[in-house]
Amino acid sequence: SQQGEEDPQALSIQEGENATMNCSYKTSINNLQWYRQNSGRGLVHLILIRSNEREKHSGRLRVTLDTSKKSSSLLITASRAADTASYFCALTGNQFYFGTGTSLTVIP
Amino acid sequence: DAGVTQSPTHLIKTRGQQVTLRCSPKSGHDTVSWYQQALGQGPQFIFQYYEEEERQRGNFPDRFSGHQFPNYSSELNVNALLLGDSALYLCASSYNTGELFFGEGSRLTVL
Numbered sequence: 001s002q003q004g005e006e007d008p009q010a011l012s013i014q015e016g017e018n019a020t021m022n023c024s025y026k027t028s029i030n031n032l033q034w035y036r037q038n039s040g041r042g043l044v045h046l047i048l049i050r051s052n053e054r055e056k057h058s059g060r061l062r063v064t065l066d067t068s069k070k071s072s073s074l075l076i077t078a079s080r081a082a083d084t085a086s087y088f089c090a091l092t093g094n095q096f097y098f099g100t101g102t103s104l105t106v107i108p
Numbered sequence: 109d110a111g112v113t114q115s116p117t118h119l120i121k122t123r124g125q126q127v128t129l130r131c132s133p134k135s136g137h138d139t140v141s142w143y144q145q146a147l148g149q150g151p152q153f154i155f156q157y158y159e160e161e162e163r164q165r166g167n168f169p170d171r172f173s174g175h176q177f178p179n180y181s182s183e184l185n186v187n188a189l190l191l192g193d194s195a196l197y198l199c200a201s202s203y204n205t206g207e208l209f210f211g212e213g214s215r216l217t218v219l
Contacts, residue, residue, distance in 0.1 A: 003150070033207060042112070042198060042210035043151065088150055096141070096200075096208055098150040 003097035004032070004072075004089040012105040019076040021102040023089030024069075032065060033090045034074050037101070043088065046074075081108045110135065114199050114211035121189050122219050129184040129214045133201030139163075140182040141208065142174060143198040151198055157182050186216075194218045 004023040013019050023032070031050045035043040049056045049065045049072065056063045062075040076083055086101040113132045121127050133140050139158045143151035153166035157176035176182045180201075186193055194217050200208040 035208075040196065040213075040215070042212045043200075043208070044210070045207040048207060090208075097153060098143075100148075100150045 004091050004099040006087065006089055006099045006102045008102060009100065010103045010105075012107065013079055015079060015081055015106055015108050017079055019079050019083070019104055019106070021074050021087055021104070023072045023074070023099065025072075025089075025091050026070060027091065029067075029091050031092050032072050033092055033096070034061075034063060034072075035088045035090060035098070037086045037088065039085075046087075076104075079104075079106045081106050112199055112201050112209050112211035114197075114214050116214055117212065118215045118217075120217045120219060123189055123191060125189050125218075126185065126187045127189060127216060129186075129197050129199075129216075131182045131184070131199030131201075131211060133180050133182070133199075134209045137201035137203045137209065138180050139202045140176060140180065141200045141202070142182070142184045143200065144168070144193075145196045145198055145213070147195075154184070189218045191218050 004025045007022045033048045034046040037043045047058045047063050049063050060077045065072045084106045086103050088098045088101045090096045090098050115130045141156040142154040145151045154168050155165040156163045160176045171187045173185045196213045198213045200210045202208050
């Protein structure tokens with residue numbers, strides 16, 4: 001399969017807590033990207049990590065990549081109610097393949 | 109600078125009909141990809157257009173076809189609609205296989 005698989009499928013946390021979601025994949029990748037989708041809307045790009053990078057930060061987001069384990073994780077620190085959304089990892093070669101996503105609910 | 113725009117936003121069709129969805133890419137982007145997203149699922153890749161040619165295609169039947177125009181805008185056509193074609197259809201543009209910029213989608217309901 002060329003798509004990533006996110007884990008967990010659903011996550012519910014209190015505002016202020018950290019949220020961690022994982023992505024596992026089976027193929028070689030050029031880079032891996034994380035996207036966010038609010039219900040019924042288009043996806044929004046969050047962060048890209050290249051295959052030769054191990055960690056990347058962007059604001060409250062921290063992404064790690066372990067190519068030996070073929071896995072990536074997205075950490076959202078100090079979560080807010082507005083972070084409630086679905087999060088997808090996308091494997092990128094010539095194409096972008098999305099998994100089924102992690103549905104995050106942040107309770108105020 | 110306008111982002112990716114899609115039209116129509118919502119539409120209802122009956123089985124057997126045909127539908128055309130339209131997409132204008134973000135300024136400066138030359139590549140358009142189409143995705144189908146069923147409720148509760150991730151986006152599934154339909155096909156990608158670059159320089160007016162279908163560059164790659166996902167696992168979708170020939171009922172799904174597309175076109176890219178010289179101004180890089182694109183259309184997705186679906187013939188002989190089935191109930192299972194009901195979904196959110198997302199268009200995404202990109203340049204040089206960089207990040208994807210998505211439109212808000214066209215919600216298709218087939219009755």
